[in-house]
Amino acid sequence: MKFIFKNVPMSSARHGVLSSFSKFPEKIFETPLLLVSTKGGSVPHITHEVLQLITKDSHIMQFPLPSTMLSHETVKEYAKGLAHFCGLKDYLTYCTVQDPSCLTPVGYNKTTVVSVWTNIGRVSVNAEKYMKTMEAFQPDMYQILANTDTNLDSTRKKALKTLRSCQIIFDECIKRHQESEKLKNSGVIGVISGGIDLDVRKDHVKYMLEKPVSGFSIEGLHNNGADVEKMDYEKCNMVLEEILNILPEDKLRIVPGCWKPQQVLKMVELGVDMFDSSFPFIVTERMCALTFSWKSIPLDVSEVPSQNVEEEINLRDIRYKEDFGPLKKDCTCLPCRKHTRAYVYHLIESKELLASTLLMILSRPLMHHHVWGLKAY
Template identity: 35%
Template structure:
């Protein structure tokens, strides 16, 4: 994986860039940043078949995020299959990024130790040490994977917990790098280091100084939340200063990742602070809630407004379960060109939700992912316009 900055803002740390050379992508395919990875669960985008997913504009070769829960338990089958997790899951045209935890699921606290990290799937807790984790990566053959890390730092984390998080994350990264260096199966796979430290300036600084010395292909910034829908409540102002300090110590020529169910205004402000890659778990979360993304982002003035103030929930999305929509025979969002808006109405989706039909979530997902991808196009235009 190679990364280059194509435009740097002079009034902020925001930047536009290009990622290319990903395993699983052709040499001609270039990922424009800031961008988001398609969130998947158990190897597929929730609610969507392969055919429905590919009704979304520009999604054919879009990279996908594969959280380890619950696919870690697929490792033996994927190893026997022999072609990696993307092909095994039917997403062979999508470069694959592995994350340790699932951004849609709250991570239980207190289950990591110096030997490894715990994840949870349907069968309960799975403890991953470096050898078991690397065996899974060799079976999955992803385009890029996050090294094992201990980012279990809720807001009330003690100083002792923060120190252990930093030390264990650094140690686990060193072991993952060493194991990768002797693995022929992972020769062309990229590895990401993770910056941790919670809300402590001291520990964030200690972590970024160590991780930035390592030979990795990019950086994941974690530890501000413990994942799950509750991360929607995270306000950018809570992490602004710490994020700025972390980014200032990271190399300019490597991408920065930040995963989670993050609100659009948080994502925009983080992009303005120099974060390059996010994921679509927010779009998936609002789909699960029966909501249609409706916030306006087509012009610079609308994004400038989003920077100045946080939007209320009803400004971000419409609740299609509300009976007010049962007689509205108009697209889910006026002016939207997605498949759902071109062929179906608010009244129909309201009816589907009222009767418990699965098709409701299919149509909501198509629209919400389309809208979210358009949001990132708007962010890139916005950054390029700020000289």
């Protein structure tokens, strides 16, 4: 995997290209880039056939460990990798330790063990178990196992504890990676953690500088889930700016989390290359639809969007009971062309599964178009 970038004049933003993947050497991906987040090997609320219907573009699929961990032995027996097992063999894959769309419980981690929360409860994962899982999954890129159990309120003591844990686990994982034949063509993403403590984070960066990684995932800013929308973005951006300035420029930069469109725009300006699509899933789960236009999003996160700008609408609201307009004005997607707000309101009231499907078909591509539009920013 190769990453080539160029800086945007008068800005820290970057335009980059990901290429030279062993599975699809002819495919290239421009950054900023939005990953397609999955659960259990499929896009939430959308079947593989519907996904192919709504987009013909190439994508990188994100497979979080909490929803795939329990399939490890089955995928190992299948012997063709997780993407092929899930019917997504035409897509590139990126495996992550935690799921950005779900709240990760605090605690339960040890120096050499990270807790992964599956649908049957907590699973303790050490370096050996994790690398065996990655060998079974055979991803195109994967995140090194790391303890990211910090947030912007964590103490220095806890940040130092997670740093030590990350270093011990990383050394064992990278050793196994270099000895593995099945992972020799997989890109390795290192993790930078440490809460709000800049000294701890800088020590983590120094430790990672000489390591054989293809990029960095900046984590430990939050505990995932919908609460990311409510966090202090100013503190978050302060940490990001400091750390991004000392990371190697030729490495991919990823910041996971269900970030609002306005914050994604700000992080692109700071120099972040890749995000996940957990935000459209969170919006769909609360029965809302994204209706913003990326051109209407103010760059400064302290600014309040114009009152005329409707970023999302809540289709549970009774005012949409007799609203026969499209979900999003001037949109040509299938839900907006074929269905009305009143119809989706009816589906929600009737507890029909189609409601979530229609909302996801609208919101997920809209977020992708938002990030795609930032390439012209």
